[in-house]
Amino acid sequence: MDLSRRDALAALAAxxxxxxxxxxxxxxxxxxxxxxxxxxxxxLAALVAVAETVYPEAADGIEPFVETYVAGRIAADPAHRExxxxxxxxLDATARDWVGAPLTDLGRSARDQLLRDLSVDVADxxxxxxLAAQVRFYLVNELLYAxxxxxxxxxxxxxxxxxxxxxxxxxxxxxxxxxxxx
Amino acid sequence: xxxMADDRSPVPDADVCxxxxxxxxxxxxxxxxxxxxxVVVLDAGPRFDLDDRxxxxxxxxxxxxxxxxxxxGEAVDGxxxxxxxxxxxxxxxxxxxxxxxxRVKGVGGSTLHWQGMVMRLHERDFELQxxxxxxxxxxxxxxxxxxxxxxAEAELGVAGAADNPxxxxxxxxxxxxxxxxxxxxxxxxxxxxxxxxPMHSVPNAxxxxxxxxxxxxxxxxxxxxxxxxxxxxxxxRHVARAEAAGARVIDRAPVxxxxxxxxxxxxxxxxxxxxxxxxxxxxxxxxACGGVENVRLLLLSASDDHxxxxxxxxxxxxxYFMDHCFAGVGGRIDRPTRQxxxxxxxxxCHALYDDVDPLPGVKLEFLNYAGPSPVSEALxxxxxxxxxxDSLRESYGTHLAVGALVEQFPRAENRIxxxxxxxxxxxxxxxxxRWSIGPETRAxxxxxxxxxxxxxxxxxxxxxxxxxxxxxxxxxxxxxxxRMGTDPDESVVDPDCQAHDCDxxxxxxxxxxxxxxxxxxxxTIAALSCRLADRLDEWM
Numbered sequence: 216m217d218l219s220r221r222d223a224l225a226a227l228a229a230x231x232x233x234x235x236x237x238x239x240x241x242x243x244x245x246x247x248x249x250x251x252x253x254x255x256x257x258x259l260a261a262l263v264a265v266a267e268t269v270y271p272e273a274a275d276g277i278e279p280f281v282e283t284y285v286a287g288r289i290a291a292d293p294a295h296r297e298x299x300x301x302x303x304x305x306l307d308a309t310a311r312d313w314v315g316a317p318l319t320d321l322g323r324s325a326r327d328q329l330l331r332d333l334s335v336d337v338a339d340x341x342x343x344x345x346l347a348a349q350v351r352f353y354l355v356n357e358l359l360y361a362x363x364x365x366x367x368x369x370x371x372x373x374x375x376x377x378x379x380x381x382x383x384x385x386x387x388x389x390x391x392x393x394x395x396x397x
Numbered sequence: 398x399x400x401m402a403d404d405r406s407p408v409p410d411a412d413v414c415x416x417x418x419x420x421x422x423x424x425x426x427x428x429x430x431x432x433x434x435x436v437v438v439l440d441a442g443p444r445f446d447l448d449d450r451x452x453x454x455x456x457x458x459x460x461x462x463x464x465x466x467x468x469x470g471e472a473v474d475g476x477x478x479x480x481x482x483x484x485x486x487x488x489x490x491x492x493x494x495x496x497x498x499x500r501v502k503g504v505g506g507s508t509l510h511w512q513g514m515v516m517r518l519h520e521r522d523f524e525l526q527x528x529x530x531x532x533x534x535x536x537x538x539x540x541x542x543x544x545x546x547x548x549a550e551a552e553l554g555v556a557g558a559a560d561n562p563x564x565x566x567x568x569x570x571x572x573x574x575x576x577x578x579x580x581x582x583x584x585x586x587x588x589x590x591x592x593x594x595p596m597h598s599v600p601n602a603x604x605x606x607x608x609x610x611x612x613x614x615x616x617x618x619x620x621x622x623x624x625x626x627x628x629x630x631x632x633x634r635h636v637a638r639a640e641a642a643g644a645r646v647i648d649r650a651p652v653x654x655x656x657x658x659x660x661x662x663x664x665x666x667x668x669x670x671x672x673x674x675x676x677x678x679x680x681x682x683x684x685a686c687g688g689v690e691n692v693r694l695l696l697l698s699a700s701d702d703h704x705x706x707x708x709x710x711x712x713x714x715x716x717y718f719m720d721h722c723f724a725g726v727g728g729r730i731d732r733p734t735r736q737x738x739x740x741x742x743x744x745x746c747h748a749l750y751d752d753v754d755p756l757p758g759v760k761l762e763f764l765n766y767a768g769p770s771p772v773s774e775a776l777x778x779x780x781x782x783x784x785x786x787d788s789l790r791e792s793y794g795t796h797l798a799v800g801a802l803v804e805q806f807p808r809a810e811n812r813i814x815x816x817x818x819x820x821x822x823x824x825x826x827x828x829x830x831r832w833s834i835g836p837e838t839r840a841x842x843x844x845x846x847x848x849x850x851x852x853x854x855x856x857x858x859x860x861x862x863x864x865x866x867x868x869x870x871x872x873x874x875x876x877x878x879x880r881m882g883t884d885p886d887e888s889v890v891d892p893d894c895q896a897h898d899c900d901x902x903x904x905x906x907x908x909x910x911x912x913x914x915x916x917x918x919x920x921t922i923a924a925l926s927c928r929l930a931d932r933l934d935e936w937m
Contacts, residue, residue: 269781327782336779340461352461356776360459363775363789372789376738378770379458381615381626384605387738387765390580 218276218367223283225380226361254289254300257319261303264319266358268326271371274362284361295353298342302353305346309333330355405647405669407677408437412937414665414679415439416652416694419506421906421922422685423635424552428930430642434937437677438636438644439667441651441686442478442503447633450625457619460776469670469822476622477501477509482822483651486689490811490831499873500687504648507687507873508631508919510622513602513741515555515920517546520565521751522758522914525806529756531837532806532912536883536892539565542924549923550600553630554608557600563747564597573605575743576614580735581797582744585763588855589746594848596744596763602630602919603741609634618770620740650675652694653823655682659702661901668823681901681933685926688718688875688908692813693828695879708879708896713889715814717807717877719913722834722869724759724842726849727767727798728858734797737770749801749845750915757804757841758915761848768796797858799849803841803869804915805834807877832871839866876913879904893932894925905929 289296310318340352362368369377376382415422418440430436453476456462471481479497488494501509520539525532557571575598614628650667664676684691692715698707746761815826882888885897896902907918
């Protein structure tokens with residue numbers, strides 16, 4: 216199951232920044248946003264690391280998907296950017312403190328354990344809450360929203376037009392998923 | 398410099414002052430302003446920016462994003478800023494009434510969060526007393542309202558089809574083609590055919606094709622509470638029309654009372670966010686702020702001449718409060734049901750509506766959004782990765798549900814009054830809602846539950862929930878509290894929606910319904926507003 220930048224743009228559309236996504240995000244050959252609102256490389260790398268943990272193992276193409284989606288969100292919302300950067304920095308500091316390594320150096324299972332030890336799995340997402348609540352809001356739920364509101368993530372569950380995605384009025388009439396790409 | 402949006406001063410020499418910018422008031426405003434009258438509309442709530450709808454979708458789907466404060470610093474619930482002292486109320490009936498979930502204050506009113514189902518009342522709804530000896534007759538019948546129903550369907554851009562064998566007669570097709578049936582409708586059709594329950598399309602105030610300058614539905618799936626595409630009708634369309642024709646719409650201007658000389662209203666006294674009060678004079682006033690606030694405003698306008706409230710010599714103001722009760726059964730079957738692609742329904746059944754036993758009308762609805770949405774479930778889960786995907790796959794895909802709206806008959810003890818022990822942000826007594834469910838409605842709910850279970854049993858479904866007579870709740874349709882009639886001793890407004898007791902007061906909306914039927918009320922609200930605008934135009 217290959218995530219694509221198209222999925223990321225779909226997720227951006229769902230998040231309400233569709234109108235700017237194409238222009239502001241895909242501004243170099245790699246689809247990376249190099250504008251003023253771009254994230255530091257270490258923040259993007261940490262986000263990809265969290266995505267690799269919270270997405271199903273079958274998901275491929277996570278890095279460009281995350282870079283496009285998150286960059287798009289950031290470009291549209293500077294306050295959100297600050298929240299993401301802060302949550303990543305705090306999570307990374309916790310990783311260094313608790314297990315003696317930066318988040319991006321941890322394997323998938325170690326990252327998973329770190330998040331659970333922080334109680335991120337059971338935290339109520341809250342942009343103004345404690346570290347677990349902020350990580351849940353800015354990182355985990357941000358990434359899950361992007362994934363499961365995209366046709367590709369939805370298809371893994373059995374729905375090519377998930378809530379929040381403007382996938383038209385054909386799919387609800389069909390008895391099974393079509394073979395298209397969303 | 399003060400912008401137009403911040404200028405909340407009264408309009409000099411207004412012909413008509415309309416209180417409330419929901420569909421009832423906005424349609425009147427558009428028609429009268431286009432007819433050349435000077436119209437001013439006052440609404441207690443704000444204008445909601447159309448550009449914010451996708452952010453509202455985000456807030457709806459993502460936990461933790463909800464707007465938790467309003468501009469005035471009050472804590473609120475939901476996407477549309479309801480709650481806090483501004484919207485305080487009490488609920489003292491035997492059945493709790495969640496008033497602030499049931500309405501929106503602001504330009505567009507409750508169409509901002511509504512589902513958008515728009516069917517005509519049946520002929521029997523206007524003649525319940527004559528035909529069955531219950532409730533009361535309307536002073537007008539279906540024939541009177543029929544041309545206005547057609548007009549209202551054009552106003553709202555209704556997508557529908559003439560495939561309902563139980564519907565009242567109509568001449569012309571709906572302005573837009575109906576949305577095709579869903580896959581789950583085709584599953585239900587097997588069962589309903591064997592149970593002799595003909596299914597038919599749902600008339601939707603939602604664009605199946607581009608209409609009235611708005612997009613066709615693009616399938617966001619979040620119709621209730623927010624449509625980011627603009628395909629679902631909101632009364633903002635009529636507000637825009639009214640403003641284009643010269644009407645002045647003042648938001649965040651809650652009307653405190655209607656100043657009157659005993660026979661005529663002189664002014665609507667309203668407050669503005671800067672703490673000042675203004676008087677909007679007008680030749681005529683149209684109350685259009687819903688079945689609860691219409692009442693509260695009349696009661697707050699009591700005087701020596703009208704000690705029980707304005708236009709209340711009958712004592713009927715606030716009484717006969719009705720809603721529709723929800724009944725439903727849901728379960729799972731062993732094949733894909735394809736739910737939650739869209740947020741609206743495409744098929745229903747009116748077979749349990751006319752001349753049935755028990756008598757209350759029942760409208761069956763075949764839901765297209767049964768069971769959990771994977772997106773929302775993922776964001777609330779205590780897990781992630783492959784195990785989350787496994788649980789989403791297990792929980793999604795095979796749910797089905799049949800809902801229903803069930804009629805309430807008018808009961809004098811179900812009523813809106815003032816609770817003088819609690820005050821709002823302007824020091825006014827808040828509304829008290831006394832709501833209960835009568836035995837005939839309970840019997841109808843139990844009967845429709847049997848039918849709903851029979852449908853699911855035909856499909857070999859495993860039934861896992863029922864909303865019955867104990868669990869039922871309101872469908873958020875506030876009707877009956879300023880009832881229409883010919884007898885001033887028994888009713889509040891005449892058949893033209895003009896108050897018996899006050900020559901220049903008119904009331905729009907479902908508060909004038911003498912009975913409520915079992916159909917979603919907004920098309921009838923719109924039809925009555927078209928009719929009221931005609932009558933008021935003549936009166937002017």
